[in-house]
Amino acid sequence: MDSVPDPGVTRLLQAWSAGDGKALERIVVGLYPELHKIAHRFLSGERPGHTLQATALVNEAYLRLVDIERVEWRDRAHFFAVGARIMRRILVDHARSKRSAKRGAGARHIDLNEELVVSAETDPALLRMDDALSQLAAFDERKARIVEMRYFGGLNVNEIASVLGVSPQTVNRDWGLARSWLAREMMSDKTDQTMAGGANHN
Amino acid sequence: MDPGRWQQIEELYHAALSKEAADRASFLDQACAGNALLRDEVESLLAFAADADGYLKAAVRDATLPPSRPKAEALTQGERSAEPQLPPPQTLGRYQILEEVGKGGMGVVYRAVDPAIGRTVAIKTILLDGIDNEQRNELRERLLRESQAGGRLSHPNIVAIHDVNEEGNRAYIVMEFITGRTLEKIMADDQGRSLPEALRILHDCAIALDYAHSRGVVHRDIKPANIMLQADGVVKIADFGIARAEHFSALTKSAVIVGSPQYMAPEQWRGEAVTGRADQYCLALVAFSLLTGRRAFESETVAAMAARTLYEDPPVATSFNPALPQAVNNVFRKALAKSADARYETCSQFADELSAACGRSPSNSSANTAAGARPKQRKWLAPVIGAAVLAVAAGAVWFHQRNTAAQIETTYWASIKDSHSTAPFDEYLKRYPAGHFVKPAKAELAALNTQSATESKPVFPVTPQKTPARVTLPKTPAKSQRDSQQRKLPKTRLPSANDSYHQGDDLLKRGAYAEAVSYFSDAIAAEPEYRSYFGRANAYQRLEQLKPAIEDYSQAIRLNPAIAMPYHERAVCRARLNQDDDALTDYNHALTLARGYGLSWNGRGVIYLRRKEYQKAISDFTEAIRLLPTYDQPYKNRATAKKALGDAAGAEADLNRARALKQ
Numbered sequence: 079m080d081s082v083p084d085p086g087v088t089r090l091l092q093a094w095s096a097g098d099g100k101a102l103e104r105i106v107v108g109l110y111p112e113l114h115k116i117a118h119r120f121l122s123g124e125r126p127g128h129t130l131q132a133t134a135l136v137n138e139a140y141l142r143l144v145d146i147e148r149v150e151w152r153d154r155a156h157f158f159a160v161g162a163r164i165m166r167r168i169l170v171d172h173a174r175s176k177r178s179a180k181r182g183a184g185a186r187h188i189d190l191n192e193e194l195v196v197s198a199e200t201d202p203a204l205l206r207m208d209d210a211l212s213q214l215a216a217f218d219e220r221k222a223r224i225v226e227m228r229y230f231g232g233l234n235v236n237e238i239a240s241v242l243g244v245s246p247q248t249v250n251r252d253w254g255l256a257r258s259w260l261a262r263e264m265m266s267d268k269t270d271q272t273m274a275g276g277a278n279h280n
Numbered sequence: 281m282d283p284g285r286w287q288q289i290e291e292l293y294h295a296a297l298s299k300e301a302a303d304r305a306s307f308l309d310q311a312c313a314g315n316a317l318l319r320d321e322v323e324s325l326l327a328f329a330a331d332a333d334g335y336l337k338a339a340v341r342d343a344t345l346p347p348s349r350p351k352a353e354a355l356t357q358g359e360r361s362a363e364p365q366l367p368p369p370q371t372l373g374r375y376q377i378l379e380e381v382g383k384g385g386m387g388v389v390y391r392a393v394d395p396a397i398g399r400t401v402a403i404k405t406i407l408l409d410g411i412d413n414e415q416r417n418e419l420r421e422r423l424l425r426e427s428q429a430g431g432r433l434s435h436p437n438i439v440a441i442h443d444v445n446e447e448g449n450r451a452y453i454v455m456e457f458i459t460g461r462t463l464e465k466i467m468a469d470d471q472g473r474s475l476p477e478a479l480r481i482l483h484d485c486a487i488a489l490d491y492a493h494s495r496g497v498v499h500r501d502i503k504p505a506n507i508m509l510q511a512d513g514v515v516k517i518a519d520f521g522i523a524r525a526e527h528f529s530a531l532t533k534s535a536v537i538v539g540s541p542q543y544m545a546p547e548q549w550r551g552e553a554v555t556g557r558a559d560q561y562c563l564a565l566v567a568f569s570l571l572t573g574r575r576a577f578e579s580e581t582v583a584a585m586a587a588r589t590l591y592e593d594p595p596v597a598t599s600f601n602p603a604l605p606q607a608v609n610n611v612f613r614k615a616l617a618k619s620a621d622a623r624y625e626t627c628s629q630f631a632d633e634l635s636a637a638c639g640r641s642p643s644n645s646s647a648n649t650a651a652g653a654r655p656k657q658r659k660w661l662a663p664v665i666g667a668a669v670l671a672v673a674a675g676a677v678w679f680h681q682r683n684t685a686a687q688i689e690t691t692y693w694a695s696i697k698d699s700h701s702t703a704p705f706d707e708y709l710k711r712y713p714a715g716h717f718v719k720p721a722k723a724e725l726a727a728l729n730t731q732s733a734t735e736s737k738p739v740f741p742v743t744p745q746k747t748p749a750r751v752t753l754p755k756t757p758a759k760s761q762r763d764s765q766q767r768k769l770p771k772t773r774l775p776s777a778n779d780s781y782h783q784g785d786d787l788l789k790r791g792a793y794a795e796a797v798s799y800f801s802d803a804i805a806a807e808p809e810y811r812s813y814f815g816r817a818n819a820y821q822r823l824e825q826l827k828p829a830i831e832d833y834s835q836a837i838r839l840n841p842a843i844a845m846p847y848h849e850r851a852v853c854r855a856r857l858n859q860d861d862d863a864l865t866d867y868n869h870a871l872t873l874a875r876g877y878g879l880s881w882n883g884r885g886v887i888y889l890r891r892k893e894y895q896k897a898i899s900d901f902t903e904a905i906r907l908l909p910t911y912d913q914p915y916k917n918r919a920t921a922k923k924a925l926g927d928a929a930g931a932e933a934d935l936n937r938a939r940a941l942k943q
Contacts, residue, residue, distance in 0.1 A: 089907055093907070229336050229337065250727075251294060254297070
């Protein structure tokens, strides 16, 4: 059974919250395949009848990997912050692969440039969100991280505040503006440069 | 984006938001002072302020929808295809396959002939693909063991198991061949069924279950799909001993289990040992559906199903079917008790009591008395049953093997955490006053309460009833029952304890300890909670007021003795006051609860150091170092201990490492 909490991850979390920056990297390394595995099960429809929230995926990974009796609330928040980033990557990869699959068998090998030509209209909202998030991160990384933690990791305001070391009020303010900005970017699709605030489309 | 401009936008955005909507335009006119670009930018952002959250959530949610599976949709009524790609075999072992008669959770069911004795049998296959050898051996062994248990059973109301074997990538179970329909199908198809008939079916099931229980075999998966009715009316319980083995097979494949969350006893959710009383519970659920046309517990999500089964009282049967006598309510209450000990001794006791409550003598119920047209014999079993029971039957897949209380709690939390209303969080806190997510739950509550009143959602979305054309049950009671279930949810506003606590917590983080003490005190006055005591203790501790800190930690421990932190902190305080014995006890306690807590190892090492028990000290510091490799203190401490033992070189090495870490 792979749902036995991994003492290693629990310990890494504790080490991380005790100030060991390197522990983070090792958590990510350990967490990615696990989350990927869990996510894959859902995304491939192996759990019929169940839709799921990205945040629930992170939760499930947490249950599998961490001995929750031994982890303090703050450590949990850190875990979910990492989980959020990975989750975003997994979901974006998945959306991309679905999108290329949709374009038919003939377009199996789409090169990078071709990908960029695709208009925002046909892109799933998630990919537009991911693009917008990357743009936001380019000039206001904290806000982008807040959004990531909130929507992909399901952290609440207080948890995010604890991870970032800022007050919950700050998180709330940042989150408010960030989400408005992102939603507008996603809605106004295409590439309206004045609205995009000069963000570069890499 | 130019940082200066972004900051400008940010300030204007928040300033405008703090104004009444009607005043925003004029505010922006003034604030942007003719800078039309800036004004447009802020205004366009404000336009999204209200909907952005929902929009982003939807973007993430849509990306996590699994692909649609038309094939799965075609397979209804609990029949899932597990090996659609395999051509049907001609033979399995010595058995000659005649035809495919159904699909089970993990494989196909065939009608076959045993040429040795010319007997028609049913063969259920379980696909062994995609699992490794070890798992395969385990599955085989388990299948054998469990079906042997089932095979030992010989009862007219239990489907007999003849043989268990394996061929190629299939394990297969050879069983008595039954022509008949499952109760699930009957409830779905039939126009109605008499009360005596329903009671007779239940009674026969109960007798068969009691027989199995007396031989130490528990079915564990009693549900309408596993109860069959032959054409001659004889009841047969299928899959004795197999359900679990099948589940195991599913488990090894994808770490999930196939089963029926609607028919699981509380102890099964808890992952506890299961006795015959779990079967009684499930039989009572079947009875409830048969008599009322409604399931006792119904939920859209597995987590909610678990929570309901574990914590909610079953609804009153007579509210769904007012034609039932009141007395049945007591019978259901007892058979559906959360604690197995509180249920009936045996299944037949339950069935008999149910018959008696319906005004029929137990012996009477097993006879075929449908002909007698007494006034009470109306069509109790309306066709409502079908739709209600089948709605969730197909393809529920989830993990329950290791549902510890903590996992259920976490799953439950995951199911409510994105709610937009306060009720789920209130409900969570009611259920888990000392749970793992108390803090985030309260934070969500606080956040929700600061927002203006939003629409409220019930904790458990009530599954819309697919109501067939002819409904004999009056609708009103069912609806009022739903309403009353929703009304049961607390709608209380947040107690001020929560606000005070968060204020205190904020102040604590910012280092305003004295102010934090005062807010935590307010919170405690409003509600003496673990977290507030812990918070205040923390604040006292930072203020070097160790005695009140110890007192508060003690309160916190009293309220939540399963958490290591207060033990650890109290130990730290006691050590500072040179109460070494007490400190040692506390550290031991903390380490019992959380062996991975490095700081406690370090702290206990210090106590040993003081007691000049250097070997013990060194061993504790070593453990602390292992757990917290980047923390310099245990190295320093171990150096002291090594020095005391005359190991100057070792001490020096540790000190060097400590210095290196410090940088």
